[in-house]
Amino acid sequence: MEFSALPKTSCGSFHQELAIPLVASVASACNAQGRRFRGARSPVLESFQIFLTTVPLPAASSSEDSFLWRANDLDLSYFSAKNTWSELRPRAPKHQYVSSVWFKGAIPRYAFTMWVSQLDRLSTRARLVKWGLGISSLCCLCDCFEENCDHLFLRCEVSEQLWDLVLIRLGYSLFAFHTWDAFMCWLSLRDTTSSILLCRIVALATIYSLWIERNNMFFNSVSTTPQAIFKRIDRHV
Known part of the structure; x- marks a missing residue:
């Protein structure tokens, strides 16, 4: 997992303000004691770090990682281009004409x-x-x-x-x-x-x-x- 997809703030990108390299992995952003973040320097980063406290730390496991796609309030075990496109481009109500x-x-x-x-x-x-x-x-x-x-x-x-x-x-x-x-x-x-x-x-x-x-x-x-x-x-x- 990379942090390059995180949205930018007015002071720069998240990875810059958190002092994490652009291509950092999840493993390099945390250790056994917790996440390796410096103090928040903006309200946005503070909210982001508070949110991360609700997410369990990654743990070593012998099983492979799994993913779950969610689109249009549906949990999918596979990627659906149709549902993803509908989610990204919601349709307006159909006109009578x-x-x-x-x-x-x-x-x-x-x-x-x-x-x-x-x-x-x-x-x-x-x-x-x-x-x-x-x-x-x-x-x-x-x-x-x-x-x-x-x-x-x-x-x-x-x-x-x-x-x-x-x-x-x-x-x-x-x-x-x-x-x-x-x-x-x-x-x-x-x-x-x-x-x-x-x-x-x-x-x-x-x-x-x-x-x-x-x-x-x-x-x-x-x-x-x-x-x-x-x-x-x-x-x-």
Whole structure:
């Protein structure tokens, strides 16, 4: 056992303050009378030495040393990389939107755009203005309202026309998504009109296509009709 893995204090490492060589073994740090430490020179070292008094001194034994791994409150007789990784990197609670964004059959670039949209991290004009860019915050597609994710993907006149075509193709009566939460709620519902897998694939393709259309308009001043966008989505799906 070495002391090189002990955490450092503001005055230096433990092995320096305890006057123990960096590569010292347990045997060289204690003898029959006890542990060979000099007096503590900081509260941290004092607490450390008090803790060591609760640990029995190593004793000579004919049996081999044994070890015990403990991870996620489980005592293991073997090393588990999975349990150790889970202990070092605890997972946050699973969000409800995950199954609607990352699912078997999703096209990666579509899912990524959908995920960034869900997190509201796309570089819409509203966000660019907040970052200090001297540009208009109006939507690139309709030039009427502030361009944020809710407007661009759900309430813009271009996106509304596109969603009408998409929903009719899926077999639904016309309806509109007024908020992003309502849109994500629809993606988690199961009904007899269309399979939930198909709805999710089409939704991701629609969001991706609208973002591509927005970028074409923003960078190249090139626009496409909702009907042409829908034909491209229909072909891709």
